[in-house]
Amino acid sequence: MHAIETKRLILTRAAPADAAALARFSTRNADHLSRWEPTRPDGYYSETAWHNRLTAYAPDIRAGRYLPLVLRFHDQPDVVGTANLSNIVRGEFQACHLGYAVDAEQEGQGVMSEALRAVLDHAFGAMSLNRVMANYLPENMRSAALLARLEFEREGYAKRYLKIAGEWRDHVLTAKLAPQPEELADRASTPGAVGA
Known part of the structure; x- marks a missing residue:
């Protein structure tokens, strides 16, 4: 996969070489x-732990079941966020889950919105997915x-969905579907439309 670039950001697939930068970010x-x-165990944020995780993810990344991305500003080494497409299922489903995190200092600056628009374009374009769930x-x-x-639609409410910070927590379930050809044509013909 080639890097994904936006106006401010470059998104690259996370690799063991990113372990030190991810350790600093996390x-x-x-x-x-x-x-x-x-809840994260002791040592979870260390460079060694990141290196080991990214190495362990390699088979799923190669098989197209997982796509972890790191976000950096152009020409800057620090990671300012992460995004990942996980549980990627092909065949008749063509769907995945989206996860993301942004640096506290960048919160409210539009960084994650900018990054995820590019991630979704990649998911629905190069990856040919039909559904992204968050x-x-x-x-x-x-x-x-x-x-x-980002035009995700609420699809449900799951009780005790994930154990977060040590407690089973409810979650709101949302999804975004790949744009249909007629939607893409409408966007392209709208003056000033994003992506036109």
Whole structure:
């Protein structure tokens, strides 16, 4: 996979060589992200742990079942966010789950919106997926607003869906479907349309 570039960002597939940068990102943002994530064991954010995880993910990445991405500003080495397409299923389903995290200092700056628009273009374009699903905690208003801006639709509410911060938590279930040919034609013909 080639890098995905946006106006401000470059998104690359995470690899063991990114372990040190991901360790810095996750350590710097551990408190910021802890209320939205599962409880992490000691050492989870270390460079060695990241290297081991990324190495272990390699077969799923090669098989097209997982796509972890790191986000950086152009010409800057620090990771400012992550995005991943996981549980990628082909055949009659052609779907996956979307996950993401942004640096606390970049929250509210449009970084994740910019990145995820490019990720979704890649998912529905080069990857030919039909459905991308994203789920969030009911009180996570930032994720709710972000997914609404990206035109994800609420599809349900799952009780005790994931164990987050040590407790089984309900989640709002959303999804975005690949645009149909007629939708793409409408967008292209609308003056000033995004992506036109």
